[in-house]
Amino acid sequence: MAWRFEVYETLGSTSDLCKEKAEAGAPERLAVQALFQTSGRGTRGRSWVDPGGNLAISLLFKPQNPEIFLTACPFLTALALYETAQSFCPSKAEFLLKWPNDLLLNERKMAGVLIEAGGIASNRWVVVGIGANLAQAPDVPGRQLAALSEVAPAVDPIKFGEALTAEMDRWIASWNDHGFEVIRRAWLERAHPVGRHLAVQRGETYITGSFSGLDEQGRLLLALPGGETIPVVTGDILLG
Incomplete structure (x- = not known):
């Protein structure tokens, strides 16, 4: 089944809208994207600042075994982010994964993920919210952030979102075919080295x-x- 994209000029939170649609019975493989997000959320109740021109997207999954999927999901998403960002760079950039699913560029955070789950037995859902600094990094006191524009030409957020869903499909297929060990090894190859x-x-x-x-x-x-x-x-x- 192909991904269905809903792209909005402005939204408060792509994940909030995606969750509403999930609760209403929307089928999986829905991507809700905002070109400007006003109330983005990060982990542990933090806000995700969006200065515009960046990626704000949430993906809806309805796995048969949500608990198993939730174990692998942070690493599948991190790998998809890493490979997508690298694909838009004309030369190899210094990307790094930080446990479990942050993407760093030159040791500074460029992208983050918020995974939420809910629903009843007949309608269990997982929403993966992804924010990535493509055009510019927000100015957040006390935090060192990076943007893809430092190492790549201007990137269309919609094209980045489309490429990201394709990478998600690729890594999920690999996980389904070969199990988590393949994902674990691939993540370690792209992450902060052992001994760090x-x-x-x-x-x-x-x-x-x-x-x-x-x-x-x-x-x-x-x-x-x-x-x-x-x-x-x-x-x-x-x-x-």
């Missing part, structure tokens, strides 16, 4: 250590200074 010093922030608490890979559920493995390795399920990752 990092900190996990949870509120005002920080746990420092070094990146030791991903386990079979996609949890980040953090090697602590004392030699113990622990799995990380949630938290903000600060690369050192």
Whole structure:
């Protein structure tokens, strides 16, 4: 089934509208895109600032096994973002994936993902909201952000969205055919290297250590200074 695109000049939140349509029974493979988004949301209740000319898109999925899909979805989306951004660059750029699904350009965040799920047993849905700085990075105090325009000619957000859905299809097909291990390896090849010093922030608490890979559920493995390795399920990752 082909993706169905609904493109709006202005929306408050593409994910909010996509969720409304999901609850109303809209079939999957719906892409809701806004050329300007006024109330974008990030993870942990943060706002996503959209200065215009960037990507604001939400994708609707209705998987048969939502729990299994939700485990793989952050990594599938991250890989699709990485490959799409790279495809618009005339030469290889310094893209990097940060656990679980942030896309960095030259060590600065260029794109992020918010995954939400809901519905009843007969209408379970997953909405994947994606924001990417294509034309310009917003000015957010205390944060270092990047835009694709630093390394590529001007990119049409609609064309980027179309290319992104094609990449999502490709990685989902690979996952369906070969399982999560293929996705895990592909993500690791594009991510911060094993041994990279990092900190996990949870509120005002920080746990420092070094990146030791991903386990079979996609949890980040953090090697602590004392030699113990622990799995990380949630938290903000600060690369050192």
